[in-house]
Amino acid sequence: MREPAKLLPTVWVMRTASGHFYPIQPSDRCRPEDHGLLNPHVVSIEDANGKVLWRRVMQ
Structure with a gap:
């Protein structure tokens, strides 16, 4: 059985x-x-910290 996911001690901001x-x-x-x-x-x-981790590519 797979181990449960562990929450990381941070947040991500979804814009x-x-x-x-x-x-x-x-x-x-x-x-x-x-x-x-x-x-x-x-x-x-x-x-x-405001660093962009992912950005949607607009077409």
């Missing part, structure tokens, strides 16, 4: 197309690109 944002607490299995692709309203994901 939306409408200019809003919300924080999430990632686990050791999270990847920013997975969250971005699963949430079409998210345009970028930043770490707690």
